[in-house]
Amino acid sequence: MRNMLLASVAIFVAGASAVFAASAGGVSDGKVKIGILNDQSGVYADFGGKSSVEAAKMAVEDFGGKVLGAPIEIVDADHQNKPDIASNIARQWFDRDQVDAIMELTTSSVALAVQAIAKEKKKIDIVTGAATTELTGKQCSPYGFHWAYDTHALAVGTGGALVKQGGDSWFFLTADYAFGYSLEQQTSEFVKANGGKVLGSVRHPLSTSDYSSFLLQAQSSGAKVIGLANAGADTQNAIKQAAEFGITQGGQRLAALLFTLAEVHGLGLQAAQGLTLTEGFYWNRDDESRKFGERFMKRTGKMPNMIHAGTYSAVMQYLKAVQKAGTDDTDAVAKELHEMPVDDVFGRGGTVGANGRMIHDMYLLEVKKPSESKMPWDYYNVLATIPGKEAYIDPAKSGCDLVK
Missing domain, CATH: 3.40.50.2300 (Response regulator)
Incomplete structure (x- = not known):
C-alpha cells in the first residue's frame, strides 16, 4: 500500500512538474x-x-x-x-x-x-x-x-493594368456573397478613377454550374472587359463557358480578378493563355x-x-x-x-x-502561351511588381477603429 502511495505521489509530482515547466516556458497548456x-x-x-x-x-x-x-x-x-x-x-x-x-x-x-x-x-x-x-x-x-x-490589391493590380491597356469599359460577373461584392466594388472604383466606366453587373450563386445567362448579359453589354469577380472553380467554369460563346473571339477581354496558379493548372494553358491576373507569390520568381x-x-x-x-x-x-x-x-x-x-x-x-x-x-502576371512554357507549372510572365503601399489601403484610411 505504501509503495502504491509513493508511486501515486511520484506520478503527481512528475505531472505537476511538467505542467509547471510548460507554464514557466510561457505556454499555457503545454x-x-x-x-x-x-x-x-x-x-x-x-x-x-x-x-x-x-x-x-x-x-x-x-x-x-x-x-x-x-x-x-x-x-x-x-x-x-x-x-x-x-x-x-x-x-x-x-x-x-x-x-x-x-x-x-x-x-x-x-x-x-x-x-x-x-x-x-x-x-x-x-x-x-x-x-x-x-x-x-x-x-x-x-x-x-x-x-x-485582399480585394483592394487585386483591383489595383488586374483592374489597373487593363484600364491602362485600353480596357476602359467593364461589365462584372460577380459571386453573390461578401467577397464578390467587395471585389466588384473596389475594382469599379479603380476603373472609374482611371477614366473608365462600368456598364453593369450580374450576380451568380456560389458554385453554380451554368453561366450561360450571365455570360450572355455580359456579352450583350458591349463592355471591352468582362470582370470575373469570383474565384476557384467558379472562375474556371466561367472561362470555359465563355470560350463556348466565342466571347474573346468577339473582341471582349476576360479579367480573372481572383485567379491563382491552381486554377490556371486546372484550366490548362490553352484555355488560360493571355489572362491577366494578380498574385502575391510565384514559385518560379x-x-x-x-x-x-x-x-x-x-x-x-x-x-x-x-x-x-x-x-x-x-x-x-x-x-x-x-x-x-x-x-x-x-x-x-x-x-x-x-x-x-x-x-x-x-x-x-x-x-x-x-x-x-x-x-x-504583389505581382501583376500574364498567363503564358503553351509555346512559352519551359517546364511543368511554368505558367506566368511577371509583368510588374506592385509595391505594397500601392497595393493595400493605408491603414489610416481603412475604417478600422484600432488605427489611431
Missing part, C-alpha cells in the same frame, strides 16, 4: 495548437484546401517542431463554405480543443464570422484564403490579421521560391499559389511571435505580430499595420 479551417471539398478545394494544411505543417517542421520547449500541433477541418459550420468548429476548437489560433479561412463570409468569434474569445486568427477588406476595415479585430492578399516550390511539390503533387505560400508564412510568423513574446498569451503574441517585420519566402520586407493588414508586394 502545447501550441493551430487550426487550419478552409474549404476542402468544394469550389475552393484546389485554391487552398488540404494543400494549405501541408503548407502549415511545412512551417512547423521548418521551425523545429517546438516553440518555447512545447510541441506544435496542426489540426484542420472543412468548413464547406458555410459560416454556421465554420462558427461551430471555431467555437469547439477554442472552447474544448485548446486551439490557440485559427488560420487560412477561405471564403469571406466564413472569415468574417470566425474573426468575430476569435475576437470574442480573445484568440488569434490569421486569414490567408479570404479576400474582403472588411477584415481589416470596419470589422477589424485587435487579434485579427489578413495576410496573403527566384531561387528561394523555386526551392520552396520544389519541396511543396514533393508533398502535394502541385506547385504552391499565394494561398499556400501565405499560409506557410502566417504559421511561421505566428510561431516567431510566440517565441519572441516568450509566451502564447494572446495579447503578447498579437503585439509582436503587429510589430515584427515579415521576411520569408512569401513576404519580403513585409510590415503589419495597426488594422492587422500585412503589407507586402
Whole structure:
C-alpha cells in the first residue's frame, strides 16, 4: 500500500512538474495548437484546401517542431463554405480543443464570422484564403490579421493594368456573397478613377454550374472587359463557358480578378493563355521560391499559389511571435505580430499595420502561351511588381477603429 502511495505521489509530482515547466516556458497548456479551417471539398478545394494544411505543417517542421520547449500541433477541418459550420468548429476548437489560433479561412463570409468569434474569445486568427477588406476595415479585430492578399490589391493590380491597356469599359460577373461584392466594388472604383466606366453587373450563386445567362448579359453589354469577380472553380467554369460563346473571339477581354496558379493548372494553358491576373507569390520568381516550390511539390503533387505560400508564412510568423513574446498569451503574441517585420519566402520586407493588414508586394502576371512554357507549372510572365503601399489601403484610411 505504501509503495502504491509513493508511486501515486511520484506520478503527481512528475505531472505537476511538467505542467509547471510548460507554464514557466510561457505556454499555457503545454502545447501550441493551430487550426487550419478552409474549404476542402468544394469550389475552393484546389485554391487552398488540404494543400494549405501541408503548407502549415511545412512551417512547423521548418521551425523545429517546438516553440518555447512545447510541441506544435496542426489540426484542420472543412468548413464547406458555410459560416454556421465554420462558427461551430471555431467555437469547439477554442472552447474544448485548446486551439490557440485559427488560420487560412477561405471564403469571406466564413472569415468574417470566425474573426468575430476569435475576437470574442480573445484568440488569434490569421486569414490567408479570404479576400474582403472588411477584415481589416470596419470589422477589424485587435487579434485579427489578413495576410496573403485582399480585394483592394487585386483591383489595383488586374483592374489597373487593363484600364491602362485600353480596357476602359467593364461589365462584372460577380459571386453573390461578401467577397464578390467587395471585389466588384473596389475594382469599379479603380476603373472609374482611371477614366473608365462600368456598364453593369450580374450576380451568380456560389458554385453554380451554368453561366450561360450571365455570360450572355455580359456579352450583350458591349463592355471591352468582362470582370470575373469570383474565384476557384467558379472562375474556371466561367472561362470555359465563355470560350463556348466565342466571347474573346468577339473582341471582349476576360479579367480573372481572383485567379491563382491552381486554377490556371486546372484550366490548362490553352484555355488560360493571355489572362491577366494578380498574385502575391510565384514559385518560379527566384531561387528561394523555386526551392520552396520544389519541396511543396514533393508533398502535394502541385506547385504552391499565394494561398499556400501565405499560409506557410502566417504559421511561421505566428510561431516567431510566440517565441519572441516568450509566451502564447494572446495579447503578447498579437503585439509582436503587429510589430515584427515579415521576411520569408512569401513576404519580403513585409510590415503589419495597426488594422492587422500585412503589407507586402504583389505581382501583376500574364498567363503564358503553351509555346512559352519551359517546364511543368511554368505558367506566368511577371509583368510588374506592385509595391505594397500601392497595393493595400493605408491603414489610416481603412475604417478600422484600432488605427489611431
